[in-house]
Amino acid sequence: MENLGALSILLALCLATYSFIASLTGAWKKNAFLVRSAERAALVVWGLVALASGILVNAMVTGDFRLVYAAQYSNLAMPWYYKFAAWWGGQAGSLLLWNFILASYAAVVLLLNRNKHRQIMPYVTAILMSTQILFLVLICFAANPFEVLTVGRGITAVPDGKGLNPLLQYWTMLIHPPILYMGYVGFVVPFAFALASLITKQPGDNWIHTTRRWALVTWLFQTAGVTLGAGWSYSVLGWGGYWIWDPVENASFLPWLTSTAFLHSVMMQEKKGMMKVWNIVLVSATFFLSIFGTFLTRSGIVSSVHAFAQSPVGPYFLTYLALGIVITTWLILDRLEFLKSEVPLESVVSRESSFLFNNLILLASCFAILWGTLFPVISEAVTGEKISVSAPFFNRVNIPIGLFLMFLTGVGPLIAWRRSTWDSLKRAFMFPALGGLIVAAGLMAAGMRHPYALISFALCMFVTLTISSEFYKGSRSIAAKDGIGFLPAMVELTHRNTRRYGGYLIHMGVVICVVGFSGAAFNLNMTSEIGEGQTMNIGRYQLAMKNITFGENDNYVFRRALIEATVDGKQYGLLEPEGRVFKKQNEPYHEVAIIRRLNEDLYLNFANVSADGKKAVIQAYVFPLVTWIWIGFWVMLAGTIVCLIPSKVRLEYARTQVVGVVERNAVQVEK
Amino acid sequence: MLSKWKSSLLLLVAALCLAQDSLVSPAVRRVGEKLSCLCGVCKNTVGTCDMMGCHYTAPKRDQIAAMQAKGMSDQSIVDVIVKEVGLQALSEPPQQGFNAMALVMPFIMITFGLYAIYWFIQRNQRQAAMAISNPVHPEVLDRFRAAAEKEMEKLD
Secondary structure, X not given: OHHHHHHHHHHHHHHHHHHHHHHHHHHHHOOHHHHXXXXXXXXXXXXXXXXXXXXXXXXXXXXXXXXXXXXXHOOOOOOHHHHHHHHHXXXXXXXXHHHHHHHHHHHHHHHHOOXXXXXXXXXXXXXXXXXXXHHHHHHHHHOOOOOEOOOXXXXXXXXXXXXXXXXXXXXXXXXXXXXXXXXHHHOHHXXXXXXXXXXXXXXXXXXXXXXXXXXXXXXXXXXXXXXHHHHHHHHHOOOOOOOOOOHHHHHHHHHHHHHHHHHHHHHHHHHHXXXXXXXXXHHHHHHHHHHHHHHHHHHOOOOOOOOOOOOOOHHHHHHHHHHHHHHHHHHHHHOHHHHOOOOOOOOOOOHHHHHHHHHHHXXXXXXXXXXXXXXXXXXXXXXXXXXXXXXXXXXXXXXXXXXXXXXXXXXXXXXXXXXXXXXXXXXXXXXXXXXXXXXXXXXXXXXXXXXXXXXXXXXXXXXXXXXXXXXXXXXXXXXXXXXXXXXXXXXXXXXXXXXXXXXXXXXXXXXXXXXXXXXXXXXXXXXXXXXXXXXXXXXXXXXXXXXXXXXXXXXXXXXXXXXEEEEOXXXXXXXXXXXXXXXXXXXXXXXXXXXXXXXXXXXXXXXXXXXOOOOEEEEEEEEEOOHHHHHHHHHXXXXXXXXXXXXXXXXXXXXXXXXXXXXXXXXXXXX | OOXXXXXXXXXXXXXXXXXXXXXXXXXXXXXXXXEEOOOOOOOOEOOOXXXXXXXXXXXXXXXXXXXXXOOOOHHHXXXXXXXXXXXXXXXXXXXXXXXXXXXXXXXXXHHHHHHHHHHHHHHHHHHHHHHHHOOOOHHHHHHHHHHHHHHHHHHO
C-alpha cells in the first residue's frame, strides 16, 4: 500500500505541474480545451492526494509500523481517534494534510466557477496549482510520509509504534490543526483571484465580490484555529497560559491580523472605489504570511515548543516566497494605472479615515509581532550574540496597540462616511464616552489600580455602548415604522444588512474576549504540598485533599487527587487533577481539573508527588474572567455566520464620486 | 500491561525528573521577570514560568534567592546571570546598540504609517479641491444625474 501512496503523490505532483503549465498556455494561446484539461487535472490531483491521505491514515489505524511515520506517531494502545489525529501529528503527515486541504479548496473553486469568470480562471488555476506544487514537492522529496523502515535497514517486523506526543492526546487536537490549516490554506483563494484579476487587468471589484465569502470563511477558520490552540494550551500545559507569544503561535496570528485589516479595508473599495492597491497588498501579504508561518513552524529557524523536527524544507519555502513576492510586486507596480482610486478621501474625520487608522494599527501589531519573533535571528546575525525576546517584550508593545485598536473599534461605526462635524461627533460619542469613564471611575473606587486593566475595561464599555446604540437606534426606528416589538425589529434590522450588523456582533465578540484577557491582570497562583486530610488556600477558596490514588491502563500510569473546594465553609465543587506518565513515550502529562465560572476559573494541576510519595504537589490558580475569552469566540463565530447570510435588502452602494476626478480617470481609461 | 513495580518505577522516574519547586517569593519573582526562561519550551520569564521543576527556572530562582540573601541588588543579580549565560538571559533585548532597535522599530513603523496616512489625506484633499475647481462638462453632469436618479428609483 505504501508504494501506492508514494506513487499517488508523485502522480499528483506531475498532474499539478501539468495543470499549472496547461492553464497558463491555454490562457496565452486562448485554447479553451487546454484550460479545461488543466482544470480536470487539478480535480484528479485532489483524488490522488485523497487516496494518499487515506493510505497513510489506514496505516496508522491498523498499526502498519513498517512505515516510519506510523511507527513514530501511532501505537496500538492509542484510541482510534488519536490514531487518526496522528495524520497531522508529525511533519510529513501534516504536510500531506496541507496538500489535501489545498487540493480540496482548489477542487471546490474550480467546480463552483466552471461556467463563471472564464477570463481569469486559467490564472486562478495556475496560482492554486503553483502552491500545490510547492507542497507536493515537499512531501515527495523533503518529508515523505511513505518512507518505509525496513528498506535497507534489516528491520523485518516492528511490533509497536512510539505513539503521538501525550500533549497532543487531547480532544481539541482532533480539530485544532485541521481548522487552523483550513484558515492558512484558504487565504490562497482570495489571493489567486486578486492576482488573476491583476494579470488580466480586470477593471472593477469582481475579484472582491467573488472572494468576499471565501475570505470571511477562511478568516473564521483562522480565528477558530487560533482560539482552539489557546484553549488547548490552557487545558493541557498545566499552568493555565493560553498565549505565550511562541513563534508558532505568532505565525498563526500574523495572517489573522492582515486578513482582519483586509476585511475592513475591502469595504472602502466596495463602497467608495478606494484603496484598490492597498487591498491587493493586504490579500497578498496575508497569503505570503500564511506560507511564511508554515515555513517558521517547519524549518527550525526559530526555537518553539510547537515546531516540528528540523527538516530540509526551508529552502523550498524561501524559494517559493521569494519568487511569489517578486512576481506579485512587479504585477502591482505594472498595473498601478488600473488600481487608481475612483474618489479622493475628503476629510480626516470620516469613516474612511477610521479604516485607514484601523489598518495602520492592525499592521503595526503585525509588524511588531513579526519583528519580535525574528529579532533573535536578526540580532544574532548582526551582533553575533544570542538574545531572547520573551513575553514581556510582546506585551509591552502589543498591549498599547491593542487598546488603541479597541478605541477605534468603538469610534469607527459612529463616524459618518465622507466627513463628520464636531457636533455630530459630540452627539454620537458623549453617551458611550461617559459610560466608559463611569466604569473606570467605579473600578478605581473599588480599589483597582492596574492602569492597563482600567483603560481596557473602560474601552470595553465604550465600544459596547457604541455598538448597542447602533442596534438600538435602528431597531427602535423599525419597531416604530412597522409596529413590531423591539426584539423582532432587531432581528429585522440585522437581516436587512447582515454584513454591517454581523460585523458589529464580531466587534462585540472581540470586546468580550478583551474582557477575558484583562482578567489576567488579577491572576492568583499558589503551589503547595498537601497530603490526605490537609488543606491549602488560594483567594477565597479552601482546598482539602480527600485522597490520592495511583493506577494504570494500557496507555499510561496515573496518579489522581480528589480535592474538595469550599468557599466560606460551603462546598464549591470536587476536583480531580491527574498526573500521567505515558508508557511508550515515558513522558509526563497533566490532566488539569477546572471549575469554570463566569467570574473566574479555579484551576488545579497535580504537578508532582512529594519525596516520600505521600503528598501531592498541587499548583492552584484562580483565573478571573477567563471564560469570557471562549464566550467571545462564540459571539465572533455567530457574527461571522450572520455576515455570511445574504441581506434581505440588496444594497447597492451609490458611490459618492467627485465627478471631475472620475471624468479624468475615464479619459485615461479610454486612451 | 506493565507490572506494578514497573509502573511505580515509571512514576518514580517521572517524580525525579520533575524536581520540586518551592514557593516563589515576590522578591525572586521581581528579579525573575527581568530574565527569560531558557528551557526551550515556553516564552515565559524566570519570574512567571509555572512549569513544575523547569530545568532552567528552578535553579535560577534558587540562585536569585541565594544572591538576595547575600544582600545583592536586583541589577547586580541580573548582571551576574547575564555574565554567566550571556545576553539571552534577559527577557527583553538590552536597550543599547543594535538591540535597541527591537523596541524602537515598531514605533518607528507606526510613526511612518501615521505620516503615510497624513500624506495620503493631504494628497486626496488637494485632488478633491482641484476636481471641484475644475468646471464639469454638462454632458458628464447629466450622465451622473441620470445614474443617481436610477439608483434612487431602485432604493424606492
